[in-house]
Amino acid sequence: NAGVTQTPKFQVLKTGQSMTLQCAQDMNHNSMYWYRQDPGMGLRLIYYSASEGTTDKGEVPNGYNVSRLNKREFSLRLESAAPSQTSVYFCASRQAGGLQQPQHFGDGTRLSIL
């Protein structure tokens, strides 16, 4: 029962470097999400994919791009990392059947940008 798997778990980057965070779910869920969580704060939505082949901006999309590679995988890319993007990144997925279906989260990627 893997659920939502995120890789890597930890990463340190230098300012200006690029990086792709990977997310895969094995629950056959239609919708997938990327959030970031800054210290002492709640999660904020970066991008989401309501279904395979579609992606949309969330609350804080600047500096990020996403790819919904297939139904299982949803990646988040930082093209030119900045210190303000130091955060914990969470991927989540949700099955179809209405907005009240719960979201299932991975354990996060802890990203530090120097």
Next chain:
Amino acid sequence: DAKTTQPNSMESNEEEPVHLPCNHSTISGTDYIHWYRQLPSQGPEYVIHGLTSNVNNRMASLAIAEDRKSSTLILHRATLRDAAVYYCILRGPFGGAGSYQLTFGKGTKLSVIP
């Protein structure tokens, strides 16, 4: 979006019941009340949700006030593993960009004393 208010922190003794309150005085008639929790160094985890009636599942119970302006998450017997930040979140029934995200506040940090 309707807003929720939760205490910053609460303490409970192990094996005793815990009542976590949430105020949502501006809730609309179609908003569902969701609870998630986040254990240390993990992603959020769905706990329970409801609309008007009290709800029970294997993890917890949700008691919703008759006027729906407040709710209480009840853990019947706290264990050390229940130490987490608990988030009360309102979810509307309809689609649209803003409704896809879960809006996390700061939640209530629950400490369980052995």
